[in-house]
Amino acid sequence: xxxxxxxxxKKIITMDPLQPQATHVAVRDGRIVAVGDWARMQxxxxxxxxxxxxxxxxxxxxxxxxxxxxxxxxWQWPYLGWFDRRDVDGHWWKGVRSMDAAVERLRGIDxxxxxxxxxxxxxxxxxxxxYFGAERMDTTHLDxxxxxxxxxxxxxxxxxxxxxxxxxxxxxxxxxxxxxxxxRYPNGEPNGELQEPAAMFPxxxxxxNVGVLAxxxxxxxxxxxxxxxxxxxxxxxxxxxxxxxxxxxTLRAATEDDAYPLRLVPAFQAFHGPMGAQDGAQHxxxxxxxxxxxxxxxxxxxxxxxSIQGFSGRLRAPGxxxxxxxxxxxxxxxxxxxxxxxxxRAGLNIHTHTNGDEASDAAIDAIARVLSRAPRPxxxxxxxxxxxxxxxxxxxxxxxxxxxxxxxNHLWYWGxxxxxxxxxxxxxxxxxxxxxxxxxxxxxxxxxxxxxxxLGPLHVAWCAVNRVTPNGVVLGEQLKLSIAEALHAITxxxxxTLNLEQEVGSIEVGKRADFAVLEDDPLSLPPEQLxxxxxxxxxxxxxxxxxx
Numbered sequence: 258x259x260x261x262x263x264x265x266x267k268k269i270i271t272m273d274p275l276q277p278q279a280t281h282v283a284v285r286d287g288r289i290v291a292v293g294d295w296a297r298m299q300x301x302x303x304x305x306x307x308x309x310x311x312x313x314x315x316x317x318x319x320x321x322x323x324x325x326x327x328x329x330x331x332w333q334w335p336y337l338g339w340f341d342r343r344d345v346d347g348h349w350w351k352g353v354r355s356m357d358a359a360v361e362r363l364r365g366i367d368x369x370x371x372x373x374x375x376x377x378x379x380x381x382x383x384x385x386x387x388y389f390g391a392e393r394m395d396t397t398h399l400d401x402x403x404x405x406x407x408x409x410x411x412x413x414x415x416x417x418x419x420x421x422x423x424x425x426x427x428x429x430x431x432x433x434x435x436x437x438x439x440x441r442y443p444n445g446e447p448n449g450e451l452q453e454p455a456a457m458f459p460x461x462x463x464x465x466n467v468g469v470l471a472x473x474x475x476x477x478x479x480x481x482x483x484x485x486x487x488x489x490x491x492x493x494x495x496x497x498x499x500x501x502x503x504x505x506x507t508l509r510a511a512t513e514d515d516a517y518p519l520r521l522v523p524a525f526q527a528f529h530g531p532m533g534a535q536d537g538a539q540h541x542x543x544x545x546x547x548x549x550x551x552x553x554x555x556x557x558x559x560x561x562x563x564s565i566q567g568f569s570g571r572l573r574a575p576g577x578x579x580x581x582x583x584x585x586x587x588x589x590x591x592x593x594x595x596x597x598x599x600x601x602r603a604g605l606n607i608h609t610h611t612n613g614d615e616a617s618d619a620a621i622d623a624i625a626r627v628l629s630r631a632p633r634p635x636x637x638x639x640x641x642x643x644x645x646x647x648x649x650x651x652x653x654x655x656x657x658x659x660x661x662x663x664x665x666n667h668l669w670y671w672g673x674x675x676x677x678x679x680x681x682x683x684x685x686x687x688x689x690x691x692x693x694x695x696x697x698x699x700x701x702x703x704x705x706x707x708x709x710x711x712l713g714p715l716h717v718a719w720c721a722v723n724r725v726t727p728n729g730v731v732l733g734e735q736l737k738l739s740i741a742e743a744l745h746a747i748t749x750x751x752x753x754t755l756n757l758e759q760e761v762g763s764i765e766v767g768k769r770a771d772f773a774v775l776e777d778d779p780l781s782l783p784p785e786q787l788x789x790x791x792x793x794x795x796x797x798x799x800x801x802x803x804x805x
Contacts, residue, residue, distance in 0.1 A: 260285075260303055260305050261283045261284065261285045261301055261302075261303070261304045261305065262283070262285070262304070262306075262307055262799070263282070263283045263298045263304045263305065263306050264281070264315065264772075264796075265281055265306065265307070265308045265310065265311045266280060266281075266310045266311065266313055266314060266315045267280075267310075267311065267312055267314055267778075268280070268314045268315075269281075269282055269292070269315045269316070270314065270315070270316040270317075270764075270778075270779075270780060271292060271317070271764040272317050272745060272748050272749055272762065272763035272764065273763050273765045276293065279293050279764070281293060281294055281297070281298050282315065282770075282772075283298050283301060284770040284799045287769060287770055287798035287799040287800075288767060288768065288770060289764060289765060289769070291766060292764055292765065313774050313775060313793055314775040314776075314777065314779075315764070315772045315775070315796075316744070316748070316764070316775065317749075317761065317762055317763050317764050317771060318490065318492060318761065318771030318773050318795055319488065319490045319491065319714040319715070319747050320490065320492045320493070320702075320714070320747060320751035320752055320755070320762060321488075321490050321492070321493040321705060321712060322494055322639075322702045322704050323494060323496050323641050323642075323662050323664075323705070323706050324493050324494055324495075324496065324704065324705055324707040325469065325495055325496055325497060325706070325707060325708060326473045326477055326481045326521070327468075327471060327477060327481075328480075328481055328484055328707035328708040328711075328712050329476075329477045329478065329482070329483065329484055330471065330474065330476065330480060330481070331382055331383075331469075331708045332344040332480070334380050334381060334467065335363075335381045336350040336381070336382065337353055337363070337381040337383050337410060338353070338383030338384065338385065338413055339352045339354065339385060339388045339413075342383070342711060345483060345484055353384075354388075356389055356392055356394065356398060359398070360398055360399075360402060362381075363379065363381060363402040363408065363410075364402050366379055367402050367403050376406065377406075378406065378408070378409060378424070378463075378464050378467075379402065379403065379406055379408045380409050380410075380411070380464060380467045380468065381409075381411070382410070382411040382468055382469075382708075383411075383413050384410045384412055384413060384419070385412055385414065386412075387567075387671070393450065394410065394419045394449070394450065395419070395442075395448040395450060396422045396425070399420065399422075399449060400421050400422050403421065403423070404421075404422070404423065405423065406423065407421065407423050407424040407427060407463070407464070408421040408424060409421075409424055409464060409467075411469065412564075412567060413709060413710075414566060414709055415564075415709055416452065416563045416564040416569055417450065417453075417457075417563075417564065417567045417569065418451050418457050418460065419449045419450055419451070420451065420460050422449070424460055424463065425447055425449060428459035428460050428462070428463045430447050430451075430459055430460075431446075431447065432446050436456050436459075437453075438452035438453045438456030438569070438585055439451060439456050440452065452585060453569055453585045453587055454528075454529050455529075458529075469708070472499070472501070472503065472504055472507075473495065473498065474507060475507060475510060478508070478511040478517075478521075479511065481519070482518050482519040483518075483804075484707075484712050485712060485795075486518045486519070486794055486795050486803075486804050487805070488713045488714065488792060489773030489775065489792040489795060490519070490712065490773075490795070491518075491519065491761070491772075491773070491796075491797045492520040492522065492751075492755070492757065492771070493519055493521065493522070493712075494521075494523070494556065495508075495522070495523040496523075496556070496641070497524060497558050498523040498524060498525065498526060499526050499530060499531050500525050500526075500540065500541070500544065500554075501531065505544065508521060508523060508552055509552060512549065512552040513549075513551075516800075517551060518797050519551070519797065520551045520552075520553065520761075520798075521551065521553070522553045522556060522755050522757075523552075523554065523556070524556035524557060524608055525537060525541045525558065526558055527557045527558060527596060527600065527607075528559055528560040528587060528588050534595070534596040534599035534600060535599055537557070537599075538599050538600050538603035538605060541556075541600075541605055542603055542605065545605075550769070551797075551798075553755075553757070555605060556605070556606050556755070557606065558609075558610070558641075559588065559593060559596065559597060559600075559607055559609045560609070561587060561590065561593055561609060561610060561611050561619060562585065562586060562587060562610070562611060562613050562615070563584050563585050563612065564584075564612060565613060565667075565671075565680070566671045566674055567584075568581045568582075569585045570584045571583055571584045571585070571586065571615040571616040571619075572584070572613040572615055572645070573614050573615040573618065577679055577680075578677075578681035578684075579678045584613060586616075593609075593619070593620070594623035594626065594627065597609075597623060597624065597627055598627045598631065601628075601631060601633065601636065601638070602631050604633075606636070606637045606638065606756055608638070608640075608641050608662070609638070609639070609640050609641060610641050610642060611640050611641070611642060611643050612642045612643075612644055613645055614645035614646060614684075617640060617643050617646050617650060618650065620640055621640075621650065621653050621654060621657070621659070624638060624657060624659065634658075636658060637753075637754070637756045638658075639659065639660040639661065639754045640654070640659060640660075641704075642662075642663070642706070643661050643664075644664055644689050646661070646690065647687060647690065647693065648690070648693040651690075651693050652697045654694075654697070655697045655698045655699050659699065660700040660753060660754050661694050661699050661701050661702070662702045662703065662704050662751070662754055663689045663691055663694065663701065663703045663704075663721075664689060664703070664704060665689045665691065665703040665717050665720040665721045666705055666706070666716065666717055666720055667688060667689055668689055668720045668724050668726065669716075669720050669725070669726065669727065670710050672685065672725075672726035672727075672730065672732050673726045673730065675688055676726070676730060676732070686732050686733045687733055688733070689703070689720075690733070690736055691736065691738050691742075691743075691746065692733075692735070692738065695738075695742065700754065701746055701750050702750040702751040702753070703718070703720075703721055703746050703747065703750075704717060705717050713788075714747035714751075715787060715788055715790050715792075716788045718738075718746065718747050718787055718788075719784075719785075719788035721737070721743045721746065722737060722738050722739070722740055722743050722784045722787055723737065723784055723785055723787075737784075740779060740780055740782075740784060740787060741780065743787070744779060744780075748762045748763065750762075769797075769798050770798055770799040771795070771796060771797055771798065772795065772796040773792065773795055774794050774795060774796065775792055776790070776791035776792070776793055777790045792804055
């Protein structure tokens, strides 16, 4: 029998209500054997004592239930976001705070490309016009960068992009184009803003494998794992993946390496995807039979609407606060219900993107009808983002057994904009209402949607605890979570949404030895400092990984 390794820590936060704290944890063959004090460890006989964490705090490995592996790969293209951001190699990119600054950064990159003889497309990401007030990027801005090179800028939300005149022309997007989501000048000519997949597809087909729809590579997955380890994450989703033969082979190659520091849970792209629902369900079910510790298939990703800050989310009355027209159905609700039932009857776990409250209502209605026709106990279906659901909606979700994964990072990254432009004060003050979800008895998690916002569950938790915007506005004082509640959401809460709480999410006997190794105790800090907790690294199934 393998000798036990006992890790000694200054404090162990277990997330086990029967034993909330400990000082020692014993591990054998990647599983937890004992949790408690030294005396409890000695009861198991011979042990190998590891004191490298004696001055650190252990808690369950953090779980990112809605993120994308491309967080590790987006940095091959220039960043054009509003906020300063750290890349996979630890370099900080300064945010751009004016439209002119964005154009100038792109002009500099264009000059560098020309100097080295590169006449390919210039692609950048992370941009969001909502921070610039009434001014939105259009072809007049990007044509200042180049009138000969294709210039394409993907928005931070991944639902919109801008293209210059050259790119529009080459993609066949002109005044006669009838694709929904092609925005226009008053004279009917396309203005360069493209909303949602149908409108973006001609450009993506032209450019090839770039941006959030690019396939994962070995380099991407390695970068993703490094960033996860840096954030204390041991289990993370890749919540949109076509799961082609190439994709699956790439995922397997990465996770079969014992040194790989992350458990991956990819979700099959069931919207605008490579196959219909019947074939898709069969494909995922077959992959599920090959699951390993570090690679878990079984999730399906569906999508109803777009982005609230991109004005492509579907909002019920009174609609957008600034009077913008309602958004876009990425999937028609009738088609969504039809496809959902196929995946549901196949026994798979369906995670549905809904941002606006009209989309969330449509999902809840459709799922209720499916469940009435095909009851399935403990189905684990989850609404993702779901930012505008109110207490009535959460009560309906609870009766259906639906879980929710709220995008609480919006409180910080777009809270001021939701208050002033998209929702107005009443709805913005109940944005990402974790409190009502918990009060209704809905299993709840929260997420970063990296690379939309940076991978980091502790920042996500900080948002739910403080609910503050960059302008210092507290959105819903009465909806704040305690630190303990927020930590539960990014451990056991997230584990439930992935149907993994029997293995991960808490430090208990029999579970995987997954730990986040922290330099600070999150339970002893003031709430406003939660996001600043320092992460040393992680332990995944008993293997130690220092952050790099």
